[in-house]
Amino acid sequence: MSSENITSSIKASVKGVLRKVGRRPEAKRLTRAMGFVNRPAGANVGVSNIPVPGSVAVYFGDGADKIYQVSQWLPVLEELHQTEEVLLVFRTVSAFNAAGKLTDLPRIFARRFTDLMDLYDDNDLKLVIYVNNSRSNFQSLDHPRLVHVHVNHGESDKLSMVSNKAKAYDKVFVAGPAAIKRHETMLIDFDFNKLVVTGRPQLDIDFKRELEPSDKFDVMYAPTWEGENDDNNYTSLDRYGVAIVEALLANPSLRIIYKPHPRIETSKTPEVAQAHQQIKDLLQASIDAGSGHVISEQGNILAMFESTDALITDVSSVGLDYLYLQPEKPLVISDRRNNRKNLLRDAPIAQACHVIDRKSVNDLPALFEDALTNDEHKTERLEMREFYFGELTRGESTKRFQQVVKDLIAERQKNLVNFRGWHS
Numbered sequence: 001m002s003s004e005n006i007t008s009s010i011k012a013s014v015k016g017v018l019r020k021v022g023r024r025p026e027a028k029r030l031t032r033a034m035g036f037v038n039r040p041a042g043a044n045v046g047v048s049n050i051p052v053p054g055s056v057a058v059y060f061g062d063g064a065d066k067i068y069q070v071s072q073w074l075p076v077l078e079e080l081h082q083t084e085e086v087l088l089v090f091r092t093v094s095a096f097n098a099a100g101k102l103t104d105l106p107r108i109f110a111r112r113f114t115d116l117m118d119l120y121d122d123n124d125l126k127l128v129i130y131v132n133n134s135r136s137n138f139q140s141l142d143h144p145r146l147v148h149v150h151v152n153h154g155e156s157d158k159l160s161m162v163s164n165k166a167k168a169y170d171k172v173f174v175a176g177p178a179a180i181k182r183h184e185t186m187l188i189d190f191d192f193n194k195l196v197v198t199g200r201p202q203l204d205i206d207f208k209r210e211l212e213p214s215d216k217f218d219v220m221y222a223p224t225w226e227g228e229n230d231d232n233n234y235t236s237l238d239r240y241g242v243a244i245v246e247a248l249l250a251n252p253s254l255r256i257i258y259k260p261h262p263r264i265e266t267s268k269t270p271e272v273a274q275a276h277q278q279i280k281d282l283l284q285a286s287i288d289a290g291s292g293h294v295i296s297e298q299g300n301i302l303a304m305f306e307s308t309d310a311l312i313t314d315v316s317s318v319g320l321d322y323l324y325l326q327p328e329k330p331l332v333i334s335d336r337r338n339n340r341k342n343l344l345r346d347a348p349i350a351q352a353c354h355v356i357d358r359k360s361v362n363d364l365p366a367l368f369e370d371a372l373t374n375d376e377h378k379t380e381r382l383e384m385r386e387f388y389f390g391e392l393t394r395g396e397s398t399k400r401f402q403q404v405v406k407d408l409i410a411e412r413q414k415n416l417v418n419f420r421g422w423h424s
Contacts, residue, residue, distance in 0.1 A: 052119065053106055054087030055409065056080065057128045057146075061136030064094035067102070068262045069131045069153035072302070074103045075205040077129075080402055081105060084409070087125065089116070091136055113139050120146060126409045133163050141168050147412045149173060149405075154317025155200055155388065157347035160232045162186040166194065171408060173198040173401070175320075176390040178348065196404055199389060199397025203324050207303035214292055216255040217372065219248060220308045222301060223334075224316035225261040226269050234315040236334035237264065237279075238271035240361050244312060245279045247364035249286060257294040257308060258283055261316075265297045310372050312356075315347045320388055323349065327385045330375045332356060332367070348387065352380035 058077060060070050070088070077086050088107035090096040096109040110116040119125075120143045127147040130137050141148050148169045152161065155175040162182050166172050172194050174180060180195055221244055227233040236244070237260070248256050258279060267273045283293050296304070305311075305322055310330040313319045319333055333350060335343045335357040343350045354371040356364070370376070392400070 052087060052108060052123045052125075054085040055124060055126045056084045056086045056405065057089050057120075057125045058086060059089045059128050059130055059137065059140045060095055060099075060132075061091040061134040061139070062095060062132065063092045064098040065263065065266070066132065067095055067098040070095075070099060071102050072153060072202050073129075073131055073151070074105070076201045076398060076401065078103065078105060079398065080405065083402065084405060089119070089128075089140075091116075113142075116140060117143060126412060127405060130169070133160070133165050137165070138168065145416065147171070147408045149408065151198075155179060155320050156317040157182070157315050157320075157349065158227075158232060158234060158317075159346075160227070166190065169194065171196050171404075173404070175200050176388050176392070177386075178388040197390060198401045198404055199392040200321070200324060201397040201401040203302065203321060204395050204398040205302070207300060209307060210299050210303040211257065211294065211296070211307040213307040214255045216292070217253055217310070218255045218257060218308045219310045219312065219368075219372065220257040220259055220304065221245060221248070222259045222311060222313045222318045223261065223264065224314045224318065225263040225267065226272050234334075234336065235261075235264075235272060236314050236336060236356065237275045238269070239336045239358075240334055240356050241275045242278050242282070243361050243364060244356065245282055247368060249282065250365065251368070255292050255294070256283060257296065257304065259296045259299065259301050259304065261318075262298055315343075315350075319349060319353075323381060323385050324389055325394075327381050328378065330354075330371050330377075331381065332371050349384055352377045352384045 058070070058073070062069075080086055086105055088099055088103075088105050090099065090107060090109050091111070093109060096107060099107055108119065110119055116139060125146060127149060128140055130140070130148070130150045131153045133152075149171045150166060150169040151173045155161070161179070164187065166183070166187065167190060172183075173196050174183070176197055176199065180192070180197070183190060183192065183195060221241075223237045223241055224235050226235045226238070245256065245258070248254055260276060264272065264276050267276065280295055283295055287293050287295070301318060302321060302325070305325050308326070308329070310332070311319065311322045311326075312332045312334075313322070314334045314336075319331060322329070322331055331349075331352070332354045333347070333356070335350070335355050337343070338358040340350075340355070340357070343355065354360075354367055354377070356367065360367050
């Protein structure tokens with residue numbers, strides 16, 4: 001075979017392997033199997049022969065029970081939508097419908113893998129954002145033309161924050177130095193150039209206040225859920241939750257705001273569900289007596305922080321979000337594993353907090369008095385804020401996020417032009 005024929009054969013093979021990489025979006029076709037897309041007016045229509053708008057897709061393969069992972073990004077995405085059209089892509093009807101109650105961003109339901117690939121092939125999407133580590137993400141990652149960016153749905157020291165799946169994405173957006181250190185510690189043979197510091201743009205939003213401050217000292221107890229396995233279980237509810245609330249109730253100068261993780265409300269873990277109900281019963285009895293305490297199972301926790309004076313939580317994104325937004329206010333975290341050495345190693349924020357564990361839970365009134373009144377960790381918290389979020393101030397994360405997205409799109413478009421030129 002001549003060298004010219006060999007070259008032609010190689011080119012044909014590459015074109016067959018890489019799914020329609022060079023295909024331009026002129027066709028703009030979609031099948032009825034893809035479900036529905038909402039137009040700007042909000043009406044849901046069949047998508048046959050309808051061009052889908054957008055340069056940035058936000059992929060979500062899970063159901064409505066995890067829609068909170070998308071919802072905290074919505075204000076950021078709505079702002080991004082002003083410069084880069086954003087399209088929400090769902091693989092379940094329940095999540096598609098749930099999102100429609102939260103945002104006016106265009107959204108689409110792609111039921112089958114082939115529908116998803118047709119969506120990517122036939123439209124002008126350039127970059128895909130992923131907010132979790134769903135296994136279905138890998139179906140979307142199959143498409144080679146787009147930039148695939150993992151952003152996760154929070155910043156925390158949970159084990160789930162670092163996954164070997166990070167290797168599959170083109171870029172991984174992280175909050176700051178702590179996240180980089182986390183990846184360096186946990187991953188082997190990882191290209192650390194994938195990591196891009198963008199801060200926490202979700203925390204730049206000026207939220208409409210959902211909680212009015214009181215004349216008392218307002219303490220929020222915000223336990224996380226129990227995770228999907230023991231390694232990712234950081235909740236304090238079943239171990240210390242009732243004791244925490246009882247100790248707070250014993251102090252009449254406090255107003256308690258109980259704000260559990262959204263998935264606590266539907267928890268199937270008996271011990272967690274029982275503790276949750278017991279706490280609600282205790283607080284409701286006090287509320288009925290005029291205490292002013294608050295139970296908020298599904299509210300926006302970020303919109304409540306400003307009205308609080310202190311936070312009690314677990315190893316989760318909630319504590320770090322509070323650290324970012326309210327670093328001057330007392331923060332207490334729990335350790336269900338009762339291993340202070342490992343806690344300080346795996347969750348450095350614990351170095352700047354009082355810690356509730358099997359030992360300290362026996363004298364919570366003294367712990368709370370010291371944490372909430374003396375607050376000896378204030379200086380350490382300010383140092384920890386820089387460790388987790390760098391020198392970014394509120395508002396800068398959004399600008400950086402938008403600029404990085406813009407730069408990645410420009411870089412990919414340049415690379416595609418070169419790629420198509422080689423195949424022409």
